[in-house]
Amino acid sequence: MKAKALGLFAGALIAAAPLVSAAAGLPAPFEASTTLQADGVVKAVDPANHSVTVLDAQGGVASFTITDPHNLAQIHQGGKVHVRMMRSAIISVTRGADGQGSPVQAAPANTVQNVNAVVEAVDHASGVIALKGPDGSVFHIQSRDPVRVVNVVPGMQVMVAFAPQVNVAVAPAQ
Structure with missing residues (x-):
C-alpha cells in the first residue's frame, strides 16, 4: 500500500513538474535511486x-x-x-548552473528527508550524478531514465526528496 501511494505521489509530482520546470527553464524532476x-x-x-x-x-x-x-x-x-541499502528519490533542479531558477516546494510528509545538493558531475550515458551535500560529502544517485539527465550539468542546485522506504539486504560476507 505504501509503495502504491508513493508511486502515485511520484507520478503526480513528475506529471506536474514539467509545467513548473519549463516556466523556470530548468530540467523537469525525475526519479532516481541510490545504493549504499x-x-x-x-x-x-x-x-x-x-x-x-x-x-x-x-x-x-x-x-x-x-x-x-x-x-x-x-x-x-x-x-x-x-x-546493501537501496533508496528511491525524486530529484528536482532548483537553480541552474548560472544561478537562475525558482524555489521548489519541499516534498510532502511521506518522504523521509529532503537534501539540497550541488551537481558535481554527470555521466549522461549511465544517468549517474555526483552530488555534493550540505555537509560537503559527495554521493551518487542514478536516474531511472538516463535521458532525463541530458540537461543536468555541474553547478546546478538540486533538491533530493528521498522516499520513506529503504530496501535493505544483509548477507554473510564472502
Missing part, C-alpha cells in the same frame, strides 16, 4: 523484528530493518556481513 554497500561485523541480531546492528570499518554502528530477510538465519553476532 558496506561490510561490517554484526553486533546484534533481532530475528523477530528482522533487524541487524552492524559495526562498520570506521567504527560506526547502525541498525537496519531487513526488507529481504531470507539470509537472516545465516547472520550471527560477531559474523562479517555485507549490507
Whole structure:
C-alpha cells in the first residue's frame, strides 16, 4: 500500500513538474535511486523484528530493518556481513548552473528527508550524478531514465526528496 501511494505521489509530482520546470527553464524532476554497500561485523541480531546492528570499518554502528530477510538465519553476532541499502528519490533542479531558477516546494510528509545538493558531475550515458551535500560529502544517485539527465550539468542546485522506504539486504560476507 505504501509503495502504491508513493508511486502515485511520484507520478503526480513528475506529471506536474514539467509545467513548473519549463516556466523556470530548468530540467523537469525525475526519479532516481541510490545504493549504499558496506561490510561490517554484526553486533546484534533481532530475528523477530528482522533487524541487524552492524559495526562498520570506521567504527560506526547502525541498525537496519531487513526488507529481504531470507539470509537472516545465516547472520550471527560477531559474523562479517555485507549490507546493501537501496533508496528511491525524486530529484528536482532548483537553480541552474548560472544561478537562475525558482524555489521548489519541499516534498510532502511521506518522504523521509529532503537534501539540497550541488551537481558535481554527470555521466549522461549511465544517468549517474555526483552530488555534493550540505555537509560537503559527495554521493551518487542514478536516474531511472538516463535521458532525463541530458540537461543536468555541474553547478546546478538540486533538491533530493528521498522516499520513506529503504530496501535493505544483509548477507554473510564472502
